[in-house]
Each structure stands twice: as C-alpha cells, then as structure tokens.
Amino acid sequence: MGTKRKSVDIEACNSCESLQTDLKVKIEGRSFKFNRVLTDAISHFYRESSNMIENISDNLHEINLSAESFDEFLYTVPSFRKCINPLGITIPGFSKYEENLGSTENHLELWEAVRVMKIPSLIRNCETKVGQIISEDNFERIYTKANHYKSDIVLCRARKYLDYFFMNNYNKNLTLILTYEDLFRLIKRWPFHHDEMQDTVLRSIFEWAENVDDQGRPAVACKDDVVMPTQKRRKYENKAVGKKVKKVQEELSMLSKILKASKINSASIECLEELSKHPLCEQDREAKLIVTKAMNYKLDRNTHGYWPPDALYGNSLGYRHIGVLADNDRVSALVLGQRNWIRFPRCPLHTKITNLTVFDNELYAVSSTGLESLIFVYRKKEWTFLLDLPNKDYSVVSKGSFVYVIDGTCCSVKCVSPRETPVLHSEIKFPVIMRNPESALDFDKSILIFCSADSDDRAAVMCLEVPEHKWTDCGYLEGSAKNMVGFRNETMYFILQRDGSISQVKRKQDNSIEFLLIKRLWSIQNTLRGAFIYRDVLYIFSNTPMESSCLRGVSGMFREIEYWYQEEEAGNFVQYYIPVLDICRSEKIRDTQISLA
Structure with a gap:
C-alpha cells in the first residue's frame, strides 16, 4: 500500500514565517543549517504531520525528521517551472511564497543536503526535481553542479533542455560551460x-x-x-x-x-x-x-563541380549529383551512380558550347558564335544571357568571387562577376613570359595555367594567386599542356594529362609548386574533356575510345574509374547537382553515341 503524501499549508506557513529563527533541523540525527525559507517550510511540514498546526504558538527548538518524512517534504517543494506556462505567464493562485520555496537556490540547497546523507532514494527524488526546474537562467549553475556530482539524472534532463533550447535559440555562454x-x-x-x-x-x-x-x-x-x-x-x-x-x-x-x-x-x-x-x-x-x-x-566553391562529402549530405535533400557535358549545342548530363543520360532544355542562342563551369551553385555555359562568345547562366530551369566577350577558345575557371576567363588571343584574364554590375569586373594582363595557354585548373588558393612550350614534351606553368591576382612562374611540367584536366578529393589536388599520367599537385614549404607522378593509366594520346571524383569513383569524359582493361583504381585516391566517351567532339565535363524532380521531367537520351568503356 502506498503512503498518502501530505502537503505544506503554504498560507499558514507564510503567516508565521518569522516566528522562529533559531530552529535546529536534523535529518536522521544529522544537523543541517537551511536558509530561512526552507527552515520555515520544514517547520510547518513537521507541525502539520505532527498535528501541531492548531497550537502554532508552541515554540520548537529542534526538529528531527526521518528519511521517509524528509522524502515526504521533498515532494511538497514546488517546481518553479511548473508555475509558468509556455507563454511565460504566471498561473493565478501560485503565491509569491511558493515561488520562493521552489527557487533554484532552495533546490540546490536541498540537493546538497541529500548528498551529505548519501541515501539513494532521497538523492534520486531530489535530482528528479532539480532536473525539472532547468531553465536558461539557472542552467549554468545546475549543469556545473551536476557534472561535479556526476548526476546522470540531472545531466540527462540538461541535455534534453539543450536540444530544445538550441532548436530556435543560441546562447554562447551555455556552450562555453x-x-x-x-x-x-x-x-x-x-x-x-x-x-x-x-x-x-x-x-x-x-x-x-x-x-x-x-x-x-x-x-x-x-x-x-x-x-x-x-x-x-x-x-x-x-x-x-x-x-x-x-x-x-x-x-x-x-x-x-x-x-x-x-x-x-x-x-x-x-x-x-x-x-x-x-x-x-x-x-x-x-x-x-x-x-x-x-x-x-x-x-574553390563548386569549381569543376567539387563538393565535400558534407556539402549536400549525399542525395538526402532531394538533389542528385550529375556530370554535365557541353555536347555541341546542347547540355547533356550523366546521373551519377545510375549511368543514365538526360538533356537540359535547349537554348536557341547556343551554337557551339565550348565551356561549362559552376559558380555559386549555378551552371554557366560559354557558347561560341565564331568571332565572339556568349555567356549564359542556367537559372530557374532556363538559360539566361549574361555577357558577350570577343574571341573564342577560352579556358574558364570559377574560383572565389569570379569566373576567370583566360583569353589567349588578348593575352589577358577577364574577371566576370555574374551577380554584380558591371558583369565584367576587371581584366588581368598576362606576364610577358606567358603565351599560348592551353589548360587552366584550380589549385589551393591559385589558378594554374598550363601553356604550350617549344615542344609537346613539356608545358610551362604559370600561377595566378587568388584573390591577390599576382603572377608566379612555376617552371615546367613534363608532358603536353593540351587537353589536361584536373580533379580533387577532400584533401589533395591532381592533374590527368592526355597521355594518361596522373600527378599530385603539392605546394612546398617555400611556396613553390611541384608535380608528383603517381601512375600512368594508358599509353595513347587522349582528348580529355573533364574528370572528377564522386564517392570514390573517378569519372572521366573523353573524345577518345578506351578499353576498360586499361582502367584501374588507384589506392588512396579512388577505387574505380568510370570512363565515358563519344567520338563526336564535345566541350568540357563538370560535376553539378539538380533536384530529383528535374531529372524525372528531363528528356532522356536513349539513342546516343555516348559510350561507357
């Protein structure tokens, strides 16, 4: 049979709260010195439980409660948070005295007392009440004490409070403790x-x-x-x-x-x-x-379609990663992991798309019309004209605040700022020693530009620091500068040359750049259009057929290679992502010359 719990008559307690100031309180024979509010509350609890409330003038000098009686008293102590509704309005009928009795200070004082007594049932009941009063105002005091006492009950409630509080708020002081x-x-x-x-x-x-x-x-x-x-x-x-x-x-x-x-x-x-x-x-x-x-x-945000593993949390947010190909006057896309190809909407102004790049999570296309090039952005499921530039055959790299257009004819780098006016922000002249740029790749805080030298046996390398826009001569790289593509994983940068050589790009302590040959994938001259790593697979697109037997993974870089090609000339190949619904509504490419090695 359960014992019927008694409660403190708060009004009676309040009416005589200052009658005694020298009352000694003992629990199981151990003396405790409580504050005035708690002492008065314990006194009235004792009087009520001993049927002495009628003779209130009787002067008590000492109270000795059993553990069971003190547990009954703990039950009567109100929880301050219980008197506040979610809108922060005090519930009528809850007196100021009750609010004081249920204060944080009183709960902590009672907590200290039960820990001195080392009675598990009292500690458990008191810690349960302490957990119920946690708020932003008292969190620091309660949480610090709970860690000191190693109280699983209070810490569990504190963690639940943190989850609730930080759902819509932020308090630096809470995180610091x-x-x-x-x-x-x-x-x-x-x-x-x-x-x-x-x-x-x-x-x-x-x-x-x-x-x-x-x-x-x-x-x-x-x-x-x-x-x-x-x-x-x-x-x-x-x-x-x-x-x-x-x-x-x-x-x-x-x-x-x-x-x-x-x-x-x-x-x-x-x-x-x-x-x-x-x-x-x-x-x-x-x-x-x-x-x-x-x-x-x-x-490097989204340069060559690079997203770190946590950037989109995989495909869980309704997006699908794709490989986007500049396919003559159209833009085609490979749904990664499914080996299905789709078409982007056609733009009537596209004649021959020579470059694709991703800037600020948007896809940009450079279309050549012969004597000039037009830049379009794919926005809201349609192509929007952005800017026209003289000449053609650019190398394009998105990095930092700009889309960098490397113009070998004008011997300059044009800085395009798509979201500002004017769109053509500035122009950087080539250094005197730089000529015939063939490929441009992002690396660290720089853009590496590979230029044709006196022969195809080596390429001159120039470095444009971003955002300082300073030039550095990085010497030479063995092999041709033509049709070179770059890719990266979370920590390292690589280049893939047309002869199949994969090299890691590293910056040395003296700030110079070196290329470390890792492996050669094939022995023929290849017309590469793009490469990137997605989920430990290296995706490559080329205009040169290849036997699958030549393609093997490289330990520590990628576990396998997915090599796509078409003999009809294409532009570059970059990684991007679009909503899954857009893929479902897109035109499927069923009879295509795009093949998988």
Whole structure:
C-alpha cells in the first residue's frame, strides 16, 4: 500500500514565517543549517504531520525528521517551472511564497543536503526535481553542479533542455560551460541551418577550447564547486590560460574533433581567415588543416563541380549529383551512380558550347558564335544571357568571387562577376613570359595555367594567386599542356594529362609548386574533356575510345574509374547537382553515341 503524501499549508506557513529563527533541523540525527525559507517550510511540514498546526504558538527548538518524512517534504517543494506556462505567464493562485520555496537556490540547497546523507532514494527524488526546474537562467549553475556530482539524472534532463533550447535559440555562454562530450554531441546534431549563425558557433568553439582542461572540462568553476558569477569568469579564465600550456595530442585533439563535426563549410571566409590565425590553430596542426580546407572550399566553391562529402549530405535533400557535358549545342548530363543520360532544355542562342563551369551553385555555359562568345547562366530551369566577350577558345575557371576567363588571343584574364554590375569586373594582363595557354585548373588558393612550350614534351606553368591576382612562374611540367584536366578529393589536388599520367599537385614549404607522378593509366594520346571524383569513383569524359582493361583504381585516391566517351567532339565535363524532380521531367537520351568503356 502506498503512503498518502501530505502537503505544506503554504498560507499558514507564510503567516508565521518569522516566528522562529533559531530552529535546529536534523535529518536522521544529522544537523543541517537551511536558509530561512526552507527552515520555515520544514517547520510547518513537521507541525502539520505532527498535528501541531492548531497550537502554532508552541515554540520548537529542534526538529528531527526521518528519511521517509524528509522524502515526504521533498515532494511538497514546488517546481518553479511548473508555475509558468509556455507563454511565460504566471498561473493565478501560485503565491509569491511558493515561488520562493521552489527557487533554484532552495533546490540546490536541498540537493546538497541529500548528498551529505548519501541515501539513494532521497538523492534520486531530489535530482528528479532539480532536473525539472532547468531553465536558461539557472542552467549554468545546475549543469556545473551536476557534472561535479556526476548526476546522470540531472545531466540527462540538461541535455534534453539543450536540444530544445538550441532548436530556435543560441546562447554562447551555455556552450562555453559544456563538457567536451556534450559540446561534441550538440555540434554534431546542431539544429541551425542558417549560414550566418555558423560564424558565431565557430568562434564559440574556439573560445571553449581556450578554457578547457585535458579531460574536456571547462575551467569556469572553482575546485570547491562554487560556481563563478558570469562577470567574474573572464578574469579567472585569463589567469587559467596564462598558467596553462596545452599539450597538443598526437591524435586528433578535442578541438579538431569538434571542428570536424561542425558545419564549418557554412562559415564565412572572413571568419575562417580570422580563426586560421588563432593561437590554437598554430598549436594544433590538425585544427589548422580543417580550417584551411574549409577556406579552400569557400575559395574553390563548386569549381569543376567539387563538393565535400558534407556539402549536400549525399542525395538526402532531394538533389542528385550529375556530370554535365557541353555536347555541341546542347547540355547533356550523366546521373551519377545510375549511368543514365538526360538533356537540359535547349537554348536557341547556343551554337557551339565550348565551356561549362559552376559558380555559386549555378551552371554557366560559354557558347561560341565564331568571332565572339556568349555567356549564359542556367537559372530557374532556363538559360539566361549574361555577357558577350570577343574571341573564342577560352579556358574558364570559377574560383572565389569570379569566373576567370583566360583569353589567349588578348593575352589577358577577364574577371566576370555574374551577380554584380558591371558583369565584367576587371581584366588581368598576362606576364610577358606567358603565351599560348592551353589548360587552366584550380589549385589551393591559385589558378594554374598550363601553356604550350617549344615542344609537346613539356608545358610551362604559370600561377595566378587568388584573390591577390599576382603572377608566379612555376617552371615546367613534363608532358603536353593540351587537353589536361584536373580533379580533387577532400584533401589533395591532381592533374590527368592526355597521355594518361596522373600527378599530385603539392605546394612546398617555400611556396613553390611541384608535380608528383603517381601512375600512368594508358599509353595513347587522349582528348580529355573533364574528370572528377564522386564517392570514390573517378569519372572521366573523353573524345577518345578506351578499353576498360586499361582502367584501374588507384589506392588512396579512388577505387574505380568510370570512363565515358563519344567520338563526336564535345566541350568540357563538370560535376553539378539538380533536384530529383528535374531529372524525372528531363528528356532522356536513349539513342546516343555516348559510350561507357
């Protein structure tokens, strides 16, 4: 049979709250000194349970409660959050005294008392009530104490509160007090999808890492578990940072693990540049690499159709990755992983499409009309004219803020800014020693331009730094500069030459660039149109037939090669993505000369 719980007569308690100030409270024979509100509440609970409430003038000097009686008293203590509805309006009939009795201070004082008694049932019941009162105002105090006490009950409620709170809000102070495990969990499942919030989140991660110990605990509480007021925390943290010399771990540090879990690619380039110079990045090479990779992604965004693994979360958001081909006067697309080809809508102004590029998640086509070239953007399922340029046979690379059009006839690089007016932003003249550009590829913070030299046995390499627009002579590369294509994975850049040579492009410590030959895939001269890696498969398009027996994966780069070709001359081949519904509604290519090796 369950015991009927009694409750405190709050009005009676309130009417005589100052009758006694010297009352001693004992629980199971152990003395406790509670604050005035709790002492009065315990006194009235004791009087009521002992049928002494009628003789209220009787003076008590000492109360000795059993554990069972104190558990009954805990049940009567109201939860402050229960008196507040979701709109923040106080429910009528809930007195000011009840609000005081159910305050955070009283709950924490009772929590300390039951922990001193070490009675599991009392600790469990009290921690359940503490978990119920968690709010933005008291989260720091309760969470810090729960970690100190290692209370699974309170920490579980605190984590649920974090999930709820951060669904629509952001509070930097809350993230700064989290342990490594809780911050990692929150960042990994971060509910924000607004890019403008990611700068604040990243800065908070670095600020948290500045003030965390080797066990992943923030240094915001003293050893005796007295929580510091927010206004004093900064002074303490500065002292802690001055004393602490962090040992950089050989494996991934806590900072780098959290950065990997974050949506760092959504942060602004300004924020990333700022954090790349942070002292923690100088100490932690892995964290520096993660920030640098995110910066490169922002600069190289969608260049040659490159998306990091987390950019679109695969195809889960209703999009499908495709390989887009400039196919004479049409744009054709390969649905990656399905080996199906579709057609983009035809543009009547397209005569011969020579180049495709992706800038700011939009597809751009360069169409030659003989003496000039027209640039179109594919927007809202139709082609829109953007700009006309003199000459033809350009190399086109999207990088950073511009689409760079390399014009060998005018010996200049035209910087096209599609979303600004005027569209043709500026023009960069070739250096005197540069001539006959054949191919242009993105690399790191640069554009590499490969020029024909005195023979097909080697190519001159020039480097255009972005966004500084400075030229650097990078010497020569063995092999022809014609029909060269580039591709990359998450961390490395590669070039594929017409003779089948794959080389890794690396920047050395002295800032010079070197090409490391990795493998030769074939031995014939090939007319390459494009290449990219998607899900560990290297997709290649060419105008030269190839035997599949020549094509093998390369360990550490890609597991297999999917080689497509058509003998009719095509333009370049880049990676892009479109909604699945657009694929379903597109014209299917059934009788095509495009073949798979």
